[in-house]
Amino acid sequence: MERMNQKEMQIPQPIRESDGAGATDFGPRDILRDMENPDMLVPPVTDAGLLPNLKFSFSDTHMQLNQGGWSREITVRDLPIATTLAGVNMRLTPGGVRELHWHQQAEWAFMIMGRARVTAVDQQGRNFIADVDKGDLWYFPPGIPHSIQGLAEGCEFLLVFDDGNFSDLNTLSISDWFAHTPKEVLSANFGVPVSAFESVPDGQIYIFQDEVPGPIESQAVPAPEGSVPNSFVHRLLQQPPLVTPGGSVRIVDSSNFPASVTVAAALVEIHPGAMRELHWHPNNDEWQYYISGQGRMTVFAGNGTARTFNYRAGDVGYVPFAFGHYIQNTGTETLWFLEMFKSDRFEDVSLNQWMALTPKQLVSDNVYASPELMHALRKTKWPVVKYPGIPPVIE
Ligand code: MN
Ligand code: MN
Numbered sequence: 001m002e003r004m005n006q007k008e009m010q011i012p013q014p015i016r017e018s019d020g021a022g023a024t025d026f027g028p029r030d031i032l033r034d035m036e037n038p039d040m041l042v043p044p045v046t047d048a049g050l051l052p053n054l055k056f057s058f059s060d061t062h063m064q065l066n067q068g069g070w071s072r073e074i075t076v077r078d079l080p081i082a083t084t085l086a087g088v089n090m091r092l093t094p095g096g097v098r099e100l101h102w103h104q105q106a107e108w109a110f111m112i113m114g115r116a117r118v119t120a121v122d123q124q125g126r127n128f129i130a131d132v133d134k135g136d137l138w139y140f141p142p143g144i145p146h147s148i149q150g151l152a153e154g155c156e157f158l159l160v161f162d163d164g165n166f167s168d169l170n171t172l173s174i175s176d177w178f179a180h181t182p183k184e185v186l187s188a189n190f191g192v193p194v195s196a197f198e199s200v201p202d203g204q205i206y207i208f209q210d211e212v213p214g215p216i217e218s219q220a221v222p223a224p225e226g227s228v229p230n231s232f233v234h235r236l237l238q239q240p241p242l243v244t245p246g247g248s249v250r251i252v253d254s255s256n257f258p259a260s261v262t263v264a265a266a267l268v269e270i271h272p273g274a275m276r277e278l279h280w281h282p283n284n285d286e287w288q289y290y291i292s293g294q295g296r297m298t299v300f301a302g303n304g305t306a307r308t309f310n311y312r313a314g315d316v317g318y319v320p321f322a323f324g325h326y327i328q329n330t331g332t333e334t335l336w337f338l339e340m341f342k343s344d345r346f347e348d349v350s351l352n353q354w355m356a357l358t359p360k361q362l363v364s365d366n367v368y369a370s371p372e373l374m375h376a377l378r379k380t381k382w383p384v385v386k387y388p389g390i391p392p393v394i395e
Pocket of ligand 1: 101102
């Protein structure tokens, strides 16, 4: 009997402790899902009104399996509100290649694990060949042809495209073009006999297994016009972070990664028990990718509307333009996530700072603020991750 009670206690029920609202769920139910979403099963009393879904997990997507790797994506087809950006999670084996291709959208990427070699050639005949490591980014402008190949350790990365409607399964690839061009045209174009095209692919290859390439020096291709003027790679994890008591933030946009003119991002670290403060962004929607740990976010949409979601490694979150939100680490390990914006710059408005820079009497009278609250208001220099009760960095 006692064992049964223990077991019952481990199964979460839609009952709010604070006011007793709700009742047990007899089922059918997906208990594992309910355990992953405690704030959806038992929403805070402050949640109210209608907000569309702001969460999608890569675990709920279709896996494209190829020799040489795999990919899966979250686009407007999966998360309809996410119109500004789309994301692809891709794995390449040692030597595995994401084939030579291009697309109408810009491509921003974060290397999660391992190493890869990327190549690109721009419209002025300038090329770019570089190796990317864990924590590095790359950015390919729209229409610029490129490739990605796993090095000796293989790799896994996140790709972000500046259009929610993007699909990585619908790009312009070299194999697809060869397959859909008359062979006599290929012959005329390259000035070699038709027989030279007997073995070209009969459709898009997408990802294929190849040999691990040699050292980057061995693959150098001198370009008459030299290399691209703005590097397509940025070493984000090597960038010194802005450190605050509850974690750290690394901000990257066109000011420190000049090539990246349509995607801005912040890599955020939140220690257990800490939170990314209440804030919003005055430039665009926010597309989030959770790298490790778990947390919760409440999105405030105005007009009495707010909804809380739970996120964990491998999930994508979304915040519509200017909606208020926070991200709190609800687990026992460090929460790492990326916040991304279709913008040339990172912008953030802190609730705390707004209040700190507004006449005290006005703020105090507006929210019936206690002296303790008024005393805690701070002018902050940058997006803050903080522990409850510990003042953030003071300007
Ligand atoms: Mn691409
Ligand atoms: Mn944010």
